[in-house]
Amino acid sequence: MRVNNNNFTLPRWRFTKWLTHAGHDVPLDIRQALVSSLFGSLPVYAGGVFNTLMVSAVLTVRHPIPSFFFWLVLEFAVCTIRLFVLLRAHRAAALGEDTHTDLYLILGLLWSFSVGYGCFVSILSGDWLASAITCLSAAAMVGGICFRNFGAPRFVAVMIALSLGPTAIASLLSGQPVLLLSLAQIPIYFVAMTIASQRLQEMFVSTMIAERANEHLARHDHLTGLLNRGGLLHELAVRLSKKTGRAGGWALFYLDLDGFKAVNDRYGHGVGDQLLQMVAARLKGFAPEDAIARIGGDEFIVLSSVGERAAAQLMAERLVLEVSSAAYAIGPCSARIGLSIGIALYPEHGRDVETLLHSADTALYQAKSSGGRRCAVAEAEAADWRVFPADQPSLQSVAGRR
Numbered sequence: 272m273r274v275n276n277n278n279f280t281l282p283r284w285r286f287t288k289w290l291t292h293a294g295h296d297v298p299l300d301i302r303q304a305l306v307s308s309l310f311g312s313l314p315v316y317a318g319g320v321f322n323t324l325m326v327s328a329v330l331t332v333r334h335p336i337p338s339f340f341f342w343l344v345l346e347f348a349v350c351t352i353r354l355f356v357l358l359r360a361h362r363a364a365a366l367g368e369d370t371h372t373d374l375y376l377i378l379g380l381l382w383s384f385s386v387g388y389g390c391f392v393s394i395l396s397g398d399w400l401a402s403a404i405t406c407l408s409a410a411a412m413v414g415g416i417c418f419r420n421f422g423a424p425r426f427v428a429v430m431i432a433l434s435l436g437p438t439a440i441a442s443l444l445s446g447q448p449v450l451l452l453s454l455a456q457i458p459i460y461f462v463a464m465t466i467a468s469q470r471l472q473e474m475f476v477s478t479m480i481a482e483r484a485n486e487h488l489a490r491h492d493h494l495t496g497l498l499n500r501g502g503l504l505h506e507l508a509v510r511l512s513k514k515t516g517r518a519g520g521w522a523l524f525y526l527d528l529d530g531f532k533a534v535n536d537r538y539g540h541g542v543g544d545q546l547l548q549m550v551a552a553r554l555k556g557f558a559p560e561d562a563i564a565r566i567g568g569d570e571f572i573v574l575s576s577v578g579e580r581a582a583a584q585l586m587a588e589r590l591v592l593e594v595s596s597a598a599y600a601i602g603p604c605s606a607r608i609g610l611s612i613g614i615a616l617y618p619e620h621g622r623d624v625e626t627l628l629h630s631a632d633t634a635l636y637q638a639k640s641s642g643g644r645r646c647a648v649a650e651a652e653a654a655d656w657r658v659f660p661a662d663q664p665s666l667q668s669v670a671g672r673r
Contacts, residue, residue: 279307279360279370287373291423293472301479305422305472306372310360319415320350323382326408327389330401338392346385353378376426383430386412387437394441394450409434410460417464421471428465435461494544495551498564503572506562507624510574510617520578521617524587525631526554528569528594529609529643538604545601546608550594557593572631580616580648587612587646595644611638612646620649 281303282288291309293302327346331339356378360370386409393405416430435457442450490502498506510521528550535543547569554563554571562574573590577583594610613635621627630649638647 278303278367279310279364280372281306282372282376284373287376290376290426290429292425293423293476297476298480298483300483301476304479305475307364308422308475309372309420309426310357310364310370310375311419313357313361315415315419316354316357319412320354322408323386323389323412324350326404327385330389330393330404333401334396334398338396342385342389342392345388349378349382349385353382379420379426380429380433383412383416383433386434390435391437391441394438394445397445406438409438413460413464417468418471421468422475424465424469424472427468428461431461431464492565495548495565497551497555497571498562500564500566503562503564503566503574504624506564506574507627511622511624520619522575522577522583522586523615523617523627523631524573524575524583524590525613525615525628525635526571526573526590526594527611527635527639529611529639531569531608534606534608538601538606542601542604542606546599546606549599549601550608553593554590557590578616580619583614583616584646584648587614587648591644591646609644611635611643613638614646614648616649 282291291302291306293305297305323346327339327343331343353375356371356375360372360375363370390402390405390409393401396402413431413434416434417427420427420430439454439457442453490498490505492499531543531546534546547565550569550571551563551565554573558573558575561576564572564574566572575583575586577586590612591610595608599606599608613631613633615621615627615631615634617627620630634647634649638645641647
């Protein structure tokens with residue numbers, strides 16, 4: 272289910288928070304999408320504005336009295352201000368600024384009150400043609416209110432009450448017994464449309480949760496819960512577009528387990544799978560804020576915001592120690608493995624996904640060829656490499672040699 276891609280800010284006032292409450296168990300991103308849906312499309316809004324302004328203008332000409340003039344002025348003022356706020360909100364959302372959601376919601380309620388006020392004065396005027404026009408207009412607007420604002424059923428309920436409630440009051444005051452029928456019709460309409468908006472919201476939420484679950488499965492490794500190759504490529508694309516990290520730089524660590532095949536062959540794939548899960552747990556514990564992926568077999572990728580060579584070298588050495596220092600107890604088995612790492616820095620060793628992965632993979636080969644349990648940093652695109660044993664932390668010595 273597609274929604275507006277712009278981020279409209281969540282309400283801040285207590286009343287407007289209540290109006291848009293979607294449930295305590297609804298995730299933040301889905302609540303964000305529900306609020307965004309309230310801003311709707313401009314053509315739908317323009318149709319409603321044209322209808323209510325046209326009806327109020329025609330009936331004011333038909334009844335040039337203060338009550339109708341007040342309705343016309345109120346309708347024009349609310350629609351104009353609401354349109355300005357709506358346009359401003361769309362621009363602000365595109366820029367990541369405050370969209371004044373609270374004000375927009377209050378203006379929506381005020382517009383509903385204007386629709387209800389028009390029905391009220393039309394019925395009390397004794398002009399049944401005017402009453403028919405305004406009540407028909409209000410009924411049409413209520414349908415639009417439901418299907419345009421289903422993301423907030425409470426907001427829909429209050430808007431319907433403000434739009435149709437005055438009709439019931441005017442029917443009681445009109446002295447026309449036949450209009451008392453509205454006292455039965457309006458509550459039924461109110462309940463039906465409120466339930467409809469609630470059901471639509473529930474469908475929207477369940478669909479978004481299902482889409483998010485499918486997206487998670489498509490981008491994550493089923494064994495370890497880490498990103499898979501597809502998830503890694505997506506994360507790399509995001510980083511390359513935003514140039515994250517200090518001064519736009521960041522590091523890609525290409526990890527390969529030393530001795531994993533021997534463990535897998537000796538104890539079986541079941542133990543091997545558990546070992547991969549335990550390694551993934553250590554990686555997540557070591558770098559909880561970084562993107563970590565398993566791209567196949569015993570190969571992993573870590574994307575870190577560290578952008579300096581020395582800092583990346585030190586982090587890689589600590590990663591090797593984290594994974595290699597302690598044995599892995601898997602049932603009756605106890606396994607020890609090592610870790611080799613190839614490091615590529617953005618933008619020094621590549622400005623696109625393919626080049627960065629190739630640079631890191633070549634550095635990893637150099638580390639493995641030098642005996643394993645080491646990390647290698649790509650020196651330049653000319654394939655000059657320096658290899659460091661991870662069990663000898665060398666941040667100061669490396670800086671001194673350079």
